[in-house]
Amino acid sequence: MGFLKLVGGVVTLLLLAALGMRLRYGGGEPYPDVSGMPLLPDSALEVAAVSQEPVGNVAASSTGRLFFTIHPESRPEGAKLMEWVDGKPVPFPALALQAKLLETPLGITIDRRDWLWVIDHGNHGMGMPRLLAFELATGHVAHEFAFPPDVAPPGSFLQDLRVDAKGETVFIADVAFWRKSPGLVVYDVTAKRARRVLDGHASVLPRDYIIRNPIKDMVFFGGLAALKAGVDGIAVDPADEWVWFAAMNHDTMHRVRTADLRDASLSAAELEKRVQAVGRKPLNDGLSADAEGNVLITDVEHGAVLRMSPDGRLETLVKSPRIRWADALSHGPDGWLYVADSAIPHQMLQSKAHIAANAPYFIYRFKPGIAGVAGM
Structure with missing residues (x-):
């Protein structure tokens, strides 16, 4: 009887854990397709x-050098940051x-002085979340900062970033999938100081939508x-x-003025009031602004x-x-x-054999042209 009680207790605990996981991480509804007929043919997309x-992620320099990270969810064992050279x-930088x-680098971007900025989430905040910049000309470290736990706590996922034109401020997105408290991080390069903003605000939180990719619906563990x-x-x-x-x-694109994000004197409530909803969007990953002030969005x-x-x-x-998954x-x-x-x-929650069997993986490029005009 004692053994049966033990088994029953274990089963009960497992069921409660599964229920808790389902309530916290599961569920969701389909999202409508907001894309339309493409302006450009498939042939405009080249490898x-x-x-x-x-x-x-990917970053192209002003001279055409091309850099990319190996996605940390695939658990790479060798080099994690690459440059595409002679095919x-x-x-890059040197493997040593x-x-x-580098532990788990993902987001990269290049500023106007040719520094390659890299955000490393430090194994979801369990290791050393870090911001690095490398000089493209030499491969040397130009800047380094380790985030304290109040900015990148366990369960955080610092994974995308952009640098302002003067190279003075870095804006970072923390998706915080496991922690369920996403937000933005504003980093002052000169002062070497970081702070979290919009932490858990409605504009940064996910809504209850299921991502339906052609390969698979993005649900795991039997729907838990x-x-x-x-x-x-x-x-x-x-x-x-x-x-x-x-x-x-989320169904909405948001924006906020850079001056407001830099203003540390604004209270959380004051900053939240300055966030603007712009328009309906697809379920997206990466963004990039163009010279005309538009924003490009992956679906x-x-x-x-x-x-x-x-x-x-x-x-x-x-x-x-x-x-397969339009990312950065x-x-x-x-x-x-x-x-x-x-x-x-x-790759997500897949075996190394599965990942290898579905290689190779690609970076594509195309010329968007002028807004409203195809083929330019």
């Missing part, structure tokens, strides 16, 4: 780089320096958990006036890239079954827009 490991990926500094991510993509317009941001599982359900005008008008630029975006020279296809359904 820019190929990787045998899943791609994370193959090469570690990567081994010393679903990928419902908070603020993910982030972009700064060229005039440095607005920071645009979007929670992946993770339909292999698409959309463009939103400052007044919230949407148009679909390209849509392709080749894109980066504007490069000569009008090219680079799209990292991170193929999340083929």
